[in-house]
Amino acid sequence: MKNKFKTIICAIFILFLCNIMLFATNDIEPSQIDYFSAGMVLQGHPGNLVELLLVSPDGKKIGYDVKKSTIVNDYDPVRSSYFLDGYYELNAGEIFEEWNNLDFHGKIVNGRYVLNVIGKKTGIYRITMFITGGNIGGSEINGIISSGDIHEIYIDFKLPADKTIIKKAVDFMVLKKEFEHTINEYKNDKELYRNMIKQFDILTTKLNEKEVNSFVILLNNAKNIIEKNGIQKPSFPLPRVADKKGREQMIKWRKYNKWYKKRVVPLDILIKDAKTILDNMLQK
DSSP: OHHHHHHHHHHHHHHHHHHHHHHHHHTOOGGGOSEEEEEEEEEEESTTTEEEEEEOTTSOEEEEETTTTEEEEOSOTTTOEEEEEEEEEGGGTOEEEEEEEEEEEEEEESEEEEEEEEESSSEEEEEEEEEETTTEEEEEEEEEEOTTOEEEEEEEEOTTGGGOEEEEOOOHHHHHHHHHHHGGGGTTSHHHHHHHHHHHHHHHHOOSHHHHHHHHHHHHHHHHHHHHHSOOOOSSOOOOSOSHHHHHHHHHHHHHHHHHHHHTHHHHHHHHHHHHHHHHHHHO
């Protein structure tokens, strides 16, 4: 009888401890937890221009490792992967787009994730980012890259997830290479070409707030003139039906997008990166 009584008392005591632990767990604020189960989806466009490698704060990697010339994955291969993806827009004239998709799901720890964007040839890349479990979706970063170049994008993850800061690492050498990859596109615009080279030459010897700001103003003015005198954006929306009218409209959109990417986007990238350098100067 005494043994049964002791057993009952022990059982009640264990239940009491479990309840205490349960309530204690429920009292923990999300900001006090150093990880949560979520995911990052990072896409590198176009797939034939760049490869991606994500390095976590604890040194784990997923993506394309240049040193090993192969894909690496230090995470659960069932939940995390790196692969070439794409789709067909059949209703819009069979447009095909492909990109490198880095799909990472697991415990995201607080700290800095570094996304390496690895150039395979010269061109304009676009990185789109989605972080599930937070209010971060569709963040986009652009750059101009060439074979052998590596750009870094910092993902400073912090709970709650919407406090995460995403930024491209830009210094003068990154800006210089992007400028060199871009400048020949404006060779026929003789005045702009001369002014851009002149102002950038000044930057190489006088990298200060005044000269960087002058460079930004020059590029902004050039962008406004090019947009005013160039191909105008179609007044109709992108067609979704591949009938005769839809195909004609799609041709106009393709023409505009090709021109815009070639003539305007490079200036946008240089302006944004120069502003980043300027902001870094002002914060010192």
